[in-house]
Amino acid sequence: MVTRSNPKEQGKMKKTIYGSTVILGILIMTWACNTVGEEKNKSQALSHGNIELSLFASTNGQLAFQIRKANKIVLDTSHLGILVGDKQLGKNAEVALLEQKEIKIKYPLNGTKSEASYSGNLYTYNVSETDGTQWNLEFQLSDEGVAYRYVVPGQGTQNVKGEESTFKLPSQTKVWYFERDSDWKLKSHAGEWLSADISEMPTISKMGPIQGLTLTCELPQGGYALVAEAALYNYSGMRLEAVGNNTFKANFEEGEGGFAVDGNVMTPWRCILLADNLNDLVNNTMVASLNPAPDPKLFPDTSWIKPGKSVWHWWSGKYVDFKEEHDMVDDAVALDFEYNMVDDGWEAWENKWEKVTKLCSYAKEKGVGIFVWKHSKEINFPENDYAVMGHFLDSVKQAGAVGVKVDFMNGQSKSLIAFDEMLLKKAAERQLMVNFHGCQQSSGEYRTYPNEVTREGIRGLEVNHMKEGPLPASHNAALPFTRYVTGHGDYTPLGFTEPGETSWAHQLGTLVAFYSPFNCLAENTQFLLNDKNVRPALDFIKAVPSVWDETVVLPESKIGELAGISRRKGNDWYIGVLSSGVEKELTIDCSFLKDGEYTAEIFSDDIKAKPINLDGLNKEANLRQWATAIPFKRETKTISSDSKITIDLAANGGAAIQFIKR
Incomplete structure (x- = not known):
């Protein structure tokens, strides 16, 4: 628990914490405050294994924290706080520890491994503002990193105008970020992965100082930190603005006008994944683990969610006709693939639903599932509980398809995040799988909604067809x-x-x-099946x-x-x-x-x-x-x-x- 101090005490504390000769073990912070008891005057740094977090007030009175791993700074003084309505929360505030709880979970994954096993400690702090406003600050510490979020109670509509959240990295950190020389960069997150020194980040991009998540950081002392967010629901997706002094600050698509949240404000988790080596980084499951478990009422059975490979005509033909898609089913069978992705163009077919039903029936006989493409703007109408979306998904289900590919959300505003979650819910109610395109990166939603079987938010192979392509090998080696x-x-x-x-x-x-x-x-499936140079790899x-x-x-x-x-x-x-x-x-x-x-x-x-x-x-x-x-x-x-x-x-x-x- 940390309590508000006067400026002189803050200055003393800062010198103690950041003196170059101080090795942080267990940090005891004494704060002068007449309104708290003697027990509240002492606070220990949070720790988990060799990861230590200190929570304090910075020189301007804003709540701040610092992370060390093996006694070396991996995140320097970084601010905490949120702007709700006309209130800047987290400045000159008193903080008291409410609860400490151990977290241990195991759950199945469809991805890098069959099961995730996550353990850590959850710390919940009560934050008291000078005007009497009360809210909670939560931290999770585990071997996989550190995460935090804000929980601000309220009734009616609250307007979130931004966050004070910052992330200050050590000097000489090498930052990996994605770049695209167009405004599509922060719409589809389909940028090329490049690297630069942390000091260059405010000016490195022609598109400005705002970067999309995630950021992978090679730390000067060795090891890696990856900045991400987890459990993005009922909120706007976070971007990061490079503001100088080796620091990124939370940034949102809605700008200073903010976005409305009904009832309590619960932010996504702001995550700093930590790893000593690339194997630990790739196997890190903190982002997924911070998402809620699936709702058993929505997913009483998940046997209909089946991983597999899909054929796709777009690479070799783009806009397709019914006969071509019929033939693609046969090619999927020949390749032992489970699916056929029917992309943009099927809605121009005469009697489209009749044709799709016929295609799905034929595919089902062959053991192949059909996904169909849809532009998001044609089903993104919140009125009447997204009734237009529901009618479309009913038609997809009735036709016999097993999934949808929904495209061109082109952003991560709160309204688009709401659309994404509603699509996953309504698709799950109909036992339909979902493939998101034209979207931001994952924040682990696939744990809560396992019917999300893939998403773009990546600069993929389609770029090789485009004027700005092709993909360099370095991009692939970074992904x-x-x-x-x-x-x-x-x-x-x-x-x-x-x-x-x-x-x-x-x-x-x-x-x-x-x-x-x-x-x-x-x-092209026919090329795979018939080219003599490919044939030796066909079984693979x-x-x-x-x-x-x-x-x-x-x-x-x-x-x-x-x-x-x-x-x-x-x-x-x-x-x-x-x-x-x-x-x-x-x-x-x-x-x-x-x-x-x-x-x-x-x-x-x-x-x-x-x-x-x-x-x-x-x-x-x-x-x-x-x-x-x-x-x-x-x-x-x-x-x-x-x-x-x-x-x-x-x-x-x-x-x-x-x-x-x-």
Whole structure:
């Protein structure tokens, strides 16, 4: 518990906490205040393992906190507070600890591993303002990081005008952020992942100082911090404005006008994920774990939520007709895929619902599920409990489809977040899965609504078709450690016919390095089934799962340069390697394998082979100077846990390996 002090005491405390020779163990803070008892005059720093958090008032009286890990600062003095109506909460306030509670949960995941196990401590503080206003500040500390949120009680409508929340990182921190030279940057979050020193962040972007989440930070003392938010409901999505002094401040799409919240204001969790290495970062589940468990009334049964791979015509044909989609069902069967994603264009079919019903019926006979696309603006009408949305979803369900892809929300205002949640609720009521496009990154909603089987909020392979493409290999090599840390992404992997600067083995590697329960593959299905150069990898493409039981990051990985991701499904293991830059030699230690022998199918860059001529392979392609691609070669070896595999990586190359337990 922390109480308000006078300025002299604040100054003394600041010197004590931040003196260069002070090693923070257990911090005792004594605050002068005549209105509290002797017991309230003492406060301990919060701690969990080697993570310590100190809570205090900064020099201007605003509540603030600092995080240390292993006695080193990972987040320096950062402000806390929220602006509700005409009140700036958290300044010159008294704070008292109300409750401390241990959190231990386990729950199933469709993603990097089959089960998440999260434990930590929840601390609830009462904050008393000088005018008598009372509200709560909550912290969670765990081995995976630190999170906090504000809970402001109220009746009627409250207007949230912003937050005082800031995040001050150490000097010389390397920040990974996504960039796009257009206003689409903060609409769709489909930017290229780049890095810069923290000092450059206010001016690094032509689009201004505001960045979208998440931000992955390489700390100068080693290790990683990732800034994110969790449990984004009934609130506006947070962006971060670089305000100088190595600091980001919470920013919202609505600006100074703010947004209305009925009743109590409960913010999403503001998260600082912490990891000593990339393996711990990739396996961090704090964001999902801070979301509520699914409502058993809404999800009494989840057997209808089935992970799988999907065919997709858009990459090779864009606007489609009924016969093409009928043929795509047959191709899904030939590829052992579970779904067909029917994208924009089906609503122009004559007697569209009759045609869709016929398509769904045929697909169901073949064991294939149909997803259909919809523009959000055509169903985003809150009137009568989103009746238009409900009628559309009724039609989708009646036609026999199993899911919807809803596109072009183009923002993260509170009204759009409300739309997203309502879509998930109404889809769940009808046992329909949801694929979000044109949206912000994940904040773990898929735990509360497991029918969210993928979302965009990612710069995916479709950019290779666009004028601003193609994707550089460095972007792909950064994704597992940036965007994918907080949740699945609909990157739509595998583009042999337009791979940009990457090799074909790199493209195969994305099937493992990236993950999505609904994994929609980009490449032309007929090309996959019939091209002689692809044929050696066809069984691998068919077999690779879309969700995993376990994930291990290869220690040679480095953000933006090399992503080596090993994943297990059942008894079998897979590796995806994505390299950026010059040719490399990579030796893979197979000690992650269990006991016994495995048959390893290795797909690596065939550097000595004649490059593949890409001209004419895809009518939608804009090949630019990348008119050829390095093919892959296939090798088979017997491998055990004490084996090592050495592979040569081409410039911007990669590899994919399947280990089948013998």
